[in-house]
Each structure stands twice: as structure tokens, then as C-alpha cells.
Amino acid sequence: MQPATGDWELVRFTLGFWLLPREDRANWIKVLQPVSFEPNDDWCDHLETAIEWLDNKVQKTISARRHERSAFQLAPSIRGISSRGTSDKL
Numbered sequence: 001m002q003p004a005t006g007d008w009e010l011v012r013f014t015l016g017f018w019l020l021p022r023e024d025r026a027n028w029i030k031v032l033q034p035v036s037f038e039p040n041d042d043w044c045d046h047l048e049t050a051i052e053w054l055d056n057k058v059q060k061t062i063s064a065r066r067h068e069r070s071a072f073q074l075a076p077s078i079r080g081i082s083s084r085g086t087s088d089k090l
Contacts (some may be wrong), residue, residue, distance in 0.1 A: 006038075012036065012043040013050035018062050034064045 012035050019029040036043045042062040044050055 010045075012039070012045060013047055014043050014060075014062060015050060015053055018042065020064060021063060034062065053072055 009087075016029075019033050022028045022030050039045045039049075
């Protein structure tokens with residue numbers, strides 16, 4: 001979340017096998033995943049919650065549609081990246 005918010009304290013957790021697969025290689029995960037700013041059914045802000053999901057053997061894939069304001073959908077200038085593709089914070 002730090003690239004989108006500038007806050008290293010803001011962390012989101014999910015289960016690795018919930019992540020969206022690549023379209024061309026189903027055994028690989030997509031490089032960019034839709035990470036929600038707010039905790040929800042796919043992303044949580046406490047490691048203990050993610051461990052509960054793992055212990056409960058919840059089987060699913062995260063929903064790309066559920067995360068309308070996800071971190072990778074922000075405009076580059078909001079993420080701290082200039083139009084040149086470099087960080088303005090370096």
C-alpha cells in the first residue's frame with residue numbers, strides 16, 4: 001500500500017492462493033492485483049484474520065470488481081509516479 005498512500009504502516013493481507021492468476025499462465029499470479037484500500041472479504045489489515053482464513057480453509061479467488069478504488073487503479077500522479085514513469089519522491 002505504500003506506493004499508493006505513502007504510508008508504510010498501512011498493510012493489507014490476503015491468502016496467496018486467492019490471488020488472481022495470469023491469463024497466459026494459470027499457475028502464475030498476475031503482477032498487479034486489485035488491493036482494496038479498506039479491509040473486506042478479500043483483504044484484511046490484521047495478520048490474525050488472514051491466519052483464520054487459512055485455518056478455515058476458505059477457497060476462493062479475490063474479486064477484481066469488488067475493489068473499485070484499488071491501489072493499482074489510481075492515477076500515476078497519485079501513486080507518486082510522474083508522467084515519465086519515475087518516482088517524484090526519490
